[in-house]
Amino acid sequence: MAVGKMKVRWLIGIGSVLALALVFVGITLYSWIYKPALTGLDKEKDYLHISTGSDYEGLLHKLDSLNWLKNIKAFDWVAKRKMLPASIKPGRYEVFQSMSNDSLVNLLRSGQQSEVGLIFKTMRTFENMAEVVSAQIEADSTSLITLLTDSRVIDSLGFTPESWMGMFVPNTYRFFWNTNARGFINRMHREYQSFWNPDRLAKLKKVALTKSEIITLAAIVQEETFKQDEMFRVAGVYMNRLRKGIRLQADPTIIFAVGDPGIRRVLRKHLQVDSPYNTYKHKGLPPGPIRIPSIQAIDACLKYENHNYIYFCAKEDFSGYHSFASSYTQHLRNARRYRKALNERNIYN
Numbered sequence: 001m002a003v004g005k006m007k008v009r010w011l012i013g014i015g016s017v018l019a020l021a022l023v024f025v026g027i028t029l030y031s032w033i034y035k036p037a038l039t040g041l042d043k044e045k046d047y048l049h050i051s052t053g054s055d056y057e058g059l060l061h062k063l064d065s066l067n068w069l070k071n072i073k074a075f076d077w078v079a080k081r082k083m084l085p086a087s088i089k090p091g092r093y094e095v096f097q098s099m100s101n102d103s104l105v106n107l108l109r110s111g112q113q114s115e116v117g118l119i120f121k122t123m124r125t126f127e128n129m130a131e132v133v134s135a136q137i138e139a140d141s142t143s144l145i146t147l148l149t150d151s152r153v154i155d156s157l158g159f160t161p162e163s164w165m166g167m168f169v170p171n172t173y174r175f176f177w178n179t180n181a182r183g184f185i186n187r188m189h190r191e192y193q194s195f196w197n198p199d200r201l202a203k204l205k206k207v208a209l210t211k212s213e214i215i216t217l218a219a220i221v222q223e224e225t226f227k228q229d230e231m232f233r234v235a236g237v238y239m240n241r242l243r244k245g246i247r248l249q250a251d252p253t254i255i256f257a258v259g260d261p262g263i264r265r266v267l268r269k270h271l272q273v274d275s276p277y278n279t280y281k282h283k284g285l286p287p288g289p290i291r292i293p294s295i296q297a298i299d300a301c302l303k304y305e306n307h308n309y310i311y312f313c314a315k316e317d318f319s320g321y322h323s324f325a326s327s328y329t330q331h332l333r334n335a336r337r338y339r340k341a342l343n344e345r346n347i348y349n
Helices: 002-035 056-066 073-083 101-110 124-135 140-148 151-156 183-197 198-207 211-225 228-244 249-258 297-301 328-344
Strands: 045-050 093-094 116-120 171-175 311-314 323-327
Touching: 002 045, 002 101, 045 056, 056 183, 073 101, 093 101, 101 124, 116 124, 124 140, 140 183, 171 183, 171 311, 183 198, 198 297, 211 249, 211 297, 211 323, 228 323, 311 328
Parallel strands: none
Antiparallel strands: 045 093, 116 171, 311 323
């Protein structure tokens, strides 16, 4: 009887230990799966970027280097049981401190990434654009420049190298982070087509210019003034000149032709530059836009102010606004005041 009782006690003891072990394992697994796992985040939420071509080992290495996870082994255990290694999807994922390994793995398996609000504004060069865009989506600046300067791409979308810059309309766009260079350009082409809605097309017909011409004019207006309320008047001056067959004589086109955006004062020597963009020598609009103009500048040209002004020059108070004139005599007076102000500030080039 004593031996039997000992065996019972021994079995009960073993059973108790196994039960406790099972409870411990259960609690541990529950914690691994369902408890908050991203305790290493410095803020309530952040973004995890998974690059195109990444594999599971690369993902683990990234998570480990970020030091976001409370227990990388726990994540690995959950991920393998939910088959994440076989379904790595690139993108930008919004993650929260409160997320468990289970919810994080489900998010990454789903591919439901968070979009980027890609912003680009008016700018002078495609190099600028590539730098700005590559900082916001996965496409790198080299791949962007390669396509932005590819004549086959330009031709396939119905543009010329001179008019090509006019396809890009500055705005804020919703993009998936893992968009490549071609995806960006294709999207910009669709946005360009949407930009030219029936209302703008009707205005375009009224001003009797092509899309490329109005964008070329808008680029000059953009360079002339950053005051949105003045763009309509400046556009009106150039429209008057175009209608009368007077050379535009736009200083920004000279600066573009010379290739030195740092010029603050256009001199006689600059006016001699041999270029189709020299609007002091050539009548009409230059071959294409000298920068990517803003929507505001384009709309100002489509609805330019009707007036009799033929001339304008910067105000001598350096406010950014301009003095307008309908006679050359008045223009000379305005110009003298501005030149005097430049001289007083020792601005000679």
